[in-house]
Amino acid sequence: MQKDCLIGVDLGTTLAKAGVYDVAGNLLGEACVETEVRYPRAGLAEQDPGEFYRSTIHTIRGALEKSRLDSARVAALSVSSQAGGIMAIDRSWQPVTHFDSPLDTRSNVQKQRMMTTAGNRIIALAGTPPTYGQKILWWKGEHPEVWKRVHKFIQPSAYVTGLMTGLTGEQAYMEPSFICWSGLSDTANLRWSEELCEIFQIPMQVLPRIAPAGQVAGYLTAEAARDFGLASGLPVAVGTADAAATLLGAGVVDPGGLFDISGTACIFGVCADQFRADPATGTLSCMSSALPGKFYLLSIVLGGETHGWFIREFCGAEAQEAAQKGISVFDLMDSKAKSLPPGSEGVLCVPQLGGRWNPPEPDVRGLWIGFGWGHRKEHLYRAILESVAYEYTIYLTRMRELIPHADLQEVRVMSGGGRSRLWNRIKCDVLGIPYRKLTREDLATWGSALIAGHAVGIFPDLALAAKASVGAGQSLEPNNAAHLAYRAYGALYPRLIESNRSAFGALAEISSQPG
Numbered sequence: 001m002q003k004d005c006l007i008g009v010d011l012g013t014t015l016a017k018a019g020v021y022d023v024a025g026n027l028l029g030e031a032c033v034e035t036e037v038r039y040p041r042a043g044l045a046e047q048d049p050g051e052f053y054r055s056t057i058h059t060i061r062g063a064l065e066k067s068r069l070d071s072a073r074v075a076a077l078s079v080s081s082q083a084g085g086i087m088a089i090d091r092s093w094q095p096v097t098h099f100d101s102p103l104d105t106r107s108n109v110q111k112q113r114m115m116t117t118a119g120n121r122i123i124a125l126a127g128t129p130p131t132y133g134q135k136i137l138w139w140k141g142e143h144p145e146v147w148k149r150v151h152k153f154i155q156p157s158a159y160v161t162g163l164m165t166g167l168t169g170e171q172a173y174m175e176p177s178f179i180c181w182s183g184l185s186d187t188a189n190l191r192w193s194e195e196l197c198e199i200f201q202i203p204m205q206v207l208p209r210i211a212p213a214g215q216v217a218g219y220l221t222a223e224a225a226r227d228f229g230l231a232s233g234l235p236v237a238v239g240t241a242d243a244a245a246t247l248l249g250a251g252v253v254d255p256g257g258l259f260d261i262s263g264t265a266c267i268f269g270v271c272a273d274q275f276r277a278d279p280a281t282g283t284l285s286c287m288s289s290a291l292p293g294k295f296y297l298l299s300i301v302l303g304g305e306t307h308g309w310f311i312r313e314f315c316g317a318e319a320q321e322a323a324q325k326g327i328s329v330f331d332l333m334d335s336k337a338k339s340l341p342p343g344s345e346g347v348l349c350v351p352q353l354g355g356r357w358n359p360p361e362p363d364v365r366g367l368w369i370g371f372g373w374g375h376r377k378e379h380l381y382r383a384i385l386e387s388v389a390y391e392y393t394i395y396l397t398r399m400r401e402l403i404p405h406a407d408l409q410e411v412r413v414m415s416g417g418g419r420s421r422l423w424n425r426i427k428c429d430v431l432g433i434p435y436r437k438l439t440r441e442d443l444a445t446w447g448s449a450l451i452a453g454h455a456v457g458i459f460p461d462l463a464l465a466a467k468a469s470v471g472a473g474q475s476l477e478p479n480n481a482a483h484l485a486y487r488a489y490g491a492l493y494p495r496l497i498e499s500n501r502s503a504f505g506a507l508a509e510i511s512s513q514p515g
Contacts, residue, residue, distance in 0.1 A: 004023055005073045006021050006075055007230075008021065008445035009079040011055065012081075015034055018032075029069065031059045035047065047098060056079065056228075072231055074231070075235070075452070076456045076458075077236055078238070085100050086182075087100065087154060088149075088154070089172065103354055105354050107134040110141070119360070125187070127187040127275065127277050127286030129183065132182055151172070153208070154172050154208055164236050165218025166224075167218055172209070176212065177241040177287055179192070179210060179288070181287075184207065190212075219234060220232055243287070245448045247271075249440075249466065250466075255272055256270065258411040260418070262304060270406065271295075272295050278402060285300070290447070290451060300357045301356075303388035314380075318332050336378040347368060347369070349384050349386070350368075351388060363507075363508040386489070389431065408433070410436055411434070412438060413435050418438075436476075438472065443470075
């Protein structure tokens with residue numbers, strides 16, 4: 001039977017998805033399932049590694065069922081996953097820790113120590129402040145009994161792939177788009193940094209080998225084949241970080257291409273043809289792409305997580321109203337906030353509920369300022385949306401400084417937040433750059449499917465295949481009057497963080513005290 005179909009899986013922070021595709025990029029079937037982030041208490045965020053595998057089973061089986069495809073036609077599959085956190089396995093590929101989510105802040109002390117000790121050197125070599133190197137230090141220092149059992153630290157993508165293909169701990173790997181977040185890598189040369197590991201006393205043997213996207217990691221075992229309803233021996237390709245898979249699926253593969261991944265993490269960045277670090281300010285991170293020699297300069301704010309937190313905690317009545325109207329609560333709140341003028345009538349927000357990633361300021365926390373008796377819930381809601389755009393302004397300014405000759409003409413927006421026309425309009429007006437929503441939304445799973453196809457020779461030129469498979473949708477042009485109105489708020493935003501920096505630090509100190 002002809003093998004002319006591919007499967008792509010994306011294990012996000014709160015949602016796992018799978019898609020079945022033909023080689024022309026047509027989506028034949030898809031499925032998704034929510035994944036749980038446990039919050040045992042304030043500052044803690046954990047995920048069960050076993051759930052990553054179970055959710056992959058559910059989504060692949062669901063996508064196959066919807067496609068009505070003979071599974072024997074599947075040529076290969078690949079799994080991408082969230083980046084920023086870390087988990088550990090023993091020699092038998094059994095987890096010895098939970099997945100330590102990037103939303104977890106208990107290792108902030110270790111992060112501060114890393115940045116104080118060698119922050120500029122970390123950024124110069126790794127390309128970004130660490131999001132999980134400090135977690136490795138935390139496990140080593142706080143749980144020596146667990147540390148003794150650790151063989152390798154890996155990502156969910158590799159963990160699930162290893163279970164699928166029967167890998168052992170010695171065969172553990174990490175794909176290049178994950179390594180920069182460690183604070184322990186030499187990202188330009190796609191290797192771990194002996195210098196940084198020595199500084200922080202991290203034994204290099206707990207770090208896995210680095211394997212490129214599109215390499216065949218292994219072949220589906222008979223047991224896994226029964227789990228997934230697929231053929232034994234199916235090639236499983238090394239998958240990327242979810243952001244890299246999404247950007248590949250979106251065709252953002254040419255230098256100068258701006259993007260906005262508006263998900264749990266809001267990621268704003270640009271494609272570059274060489275590694276560029278930002279040790280001077282730490283505003284931009286530099287991540288490897290799925291393509292050799294291509295990198296993404298980007299910054300992250302957990303705007304989607306803050307957006308969802310506000311809805312969960314403060315919009316119960318609106319959720320009921322939305323359900324009665326048959327619309328989403330996000331659409332309802334957008335409709336209420338849409339009528340407000342730029343600047344939310346004088347309300348500013350700092351959206352970092354778990355610390356600021358770019359530049360690294362782990363003590364920064366959420367803040368609204370300027371609200372009075374006449375303000376309503378929708379003012380606070382819109383201020384969250386605007387605050388992410390103000391962060392983007394800081395990032396865009398730094399991009400223009402680091403790559404002054406880049407032609408930055410248009411932003412491609414994707415992921416769940418990209419469905420919000422209001423949020424796209426706000427960001428378009430604040431930045432003064434056109435915003436374009438793509439015609440397809442299955443970008444991470446399609447990006448993973450592209451990688452799977454490349455691994456088995458279906459797509460010899462991965463960049464060309466990526467660009468050919470996605471179309472440009474509707475574009476928003478900046479409103480000049482709104483852009484001018486936002487300038488004053490955008491200029492005030494960084495001053496708001498700066499003026500409260502000592503208070504953030506004091507609150508972190510007070511809240512860390514027992515009792």
